Amino acid sequence: MYTQFFNFKEKPFNLVPDPGFLFLSERHEKALTFLEYGLSEKAGFIMLTGEIGMGKTTLIRYLINQVDEQDTDVAVVFHTNVSGTVLLRRILSEFEIETEPGLDKASLLELLYELFIDRYAKNRKVFLIIDEAQNLSASALEELRMLSNLQTDKDLLVQIIIVGQPGLRDKIGSNSLRQFAQRISASFHLSPMTKDETRAYVRFRLERAGGNPDLFTPDLLEKLFVVSGGIPRTINLLCDAVLVYAFADRVSEITKDHLDQVIEDKGGMGVFTAMDMENDPVSEPEPEPEALPALESRIKEIEGRLTCLTAILDSSLAETESRATFCRDQLVDRLTRLYKEERKKNQSLIFHYSRLKEKYTALLADQNRIENYHTRLDQCGK
The missing domain is CATH 1.10.8 (Helicase, Ruva Protein; domain 3)
Incomplete structure (x- = not known):
């Protein structure tokens, strides 16, 4: 409509995320650097967050356009308000892997593992990008964490970028997703332009x-x-x-x-x-001056309780980690002992097998001699 009037070749302010119109502000340039670094260094999870309309999807599409398709497979999932099982199906679909209806979660994970191992064997990199990740349920995030467990002694078989609104950071910061948060190797938050x-x-x-x-x-x-x-x-x-x-x-x-x-x-x-x-008329009213002392006292009380709860939580976590270490050592000792016992049994079986084989060989030789003796007797009788 107005493009010809103002001599534009195309609309300059289209709302569609167009990598060709990517403007690298200082924050956007740093975000792109973080993403490129995370991918080049084969980091685990990479997280990009920002308010609605900050250009996160445009950055991701620009990054995808820079990927060399000769040695890299990329899957992008946009619809994330789903269960963990449905998320796995969508990931497989983006990698162009067909799945039969009714497959359970274990079977879907197995298909993904086979896919990643196959790509690794062919010396191909695998990138998985989850957009609008703030909508992921706890079970879906757990499935993503399980995918990151698949690795060789030196390399991860899949690199995962999660992109979402600030609520994603709050969700991952919860205690229930502590293990997931520990997998994030690089994180960046996009702030508005100056x-x-x-x-x-x-x-x-x-x-x-x-x-x-x-x-x-x-x-x-x-x-x-x-x-x-x-x-x-x-x-x-x-x-x-x-x-x-x-x-x-x-x-x-x-x-x-x-x-x-x-x-x-x-x-x-x-x-x-x-x-x-x-200009929002529903904004919270400021407290009256005479209410401030009581409010400050209440805040201090809450802070005190929070400090106590933090100390209790840290103590519990330390105790849990100590027990986990003890149990792990016990398990290792038990497995080592079982291995040694099985090895002894193996050696004993091999020894008895050798003795039996010797006896069998001797009996076979005696049988051949007897048959030869009878053959000669028959020849002499004739």
């Missing part, structure tokens, strides 16, 4: 689409940062709407007035801005 980065982002996308990078006036860009909070998707929504309004007015210079009009009319456009949060 004012200068927001301005550079808009200019970059305008120019990348073939248009004039100075199409938006400085005062518009100034307010754009304030209302968008530096979140790429919100910037795209606002800028696309601004271009529509300017096209309707048939003007070649787009000013803050157009952005003001968009913000005023945004109710029916699905545009959410940082200003909405500031």
Whole structure:
């Protein structure tokens, strides 16, 4: 619609995650470096988090485009609000492995193990990317952890990247997923862009689409940062709407007035801005001054209880780890003893087998001699 009017080759603020329009702000560049490092160093789990619309999926698609398909297999799972068994089916499907209906979890895991071992034998790398991972259930996360157990003495057979909103970090930080958290080798959280980065982002996308990078006036860009909070998707929504309004007015210079009009009319456009949060009438009321001493006392009491609970938890964990170590040593000793006993039995069986074989050979030789003797007797009688 407005692309021809503003001499664009394509829409500059499309909401579809397009790696060709990836703008590497300082935080995005660091995130990409973390991801590339984790993959090159064959780390276990790699986690990327950020608020909605921060460009996580665009980063992942850019990363996938850099992968050499000659020696790498990549699977990306987007729909994650499923059980652990369904997640395994979707992973297999993304790797183009057909599964029969009714297969249980153990059979699905076996198919994945066979796939990873086959790729490793062919000297191929395997990447598994889970997007929207904040929706994963605890059972699904546990299945992913089990997949990471598959490794050789030196290499992991699959590298897993989990991408999600900040809630993912809170979920993995829970005690029930402590083992999972210990598997994460690299983690990065994407934060919003700064004012200068927001301005550079808009200019970059305008120019990348073939248009004039100075199409938006400085005062518009100034307010754009304030209302968008530096979140790429919100910037795209606002800028696309601004271009529509300017096209309707048939003007070649787009000013803050157009952005003001968009913000005023945004109710029916699905545009959410940082200003909405500031103007939220349902915000929590500030406590009255006379209530502050009681509140501070209550906070100190809670902090004291939390300290006690932390100490109790640390003590319990230490005791559990000590018992686990003791049990492990006992198990190793028992297995060593059983192995030695089995080895002795083996040696005894081998010895008896040798003796029996000697006797059998001797009996066979005696039988041959007797048969030869009878043969000669028969010849003499004739």
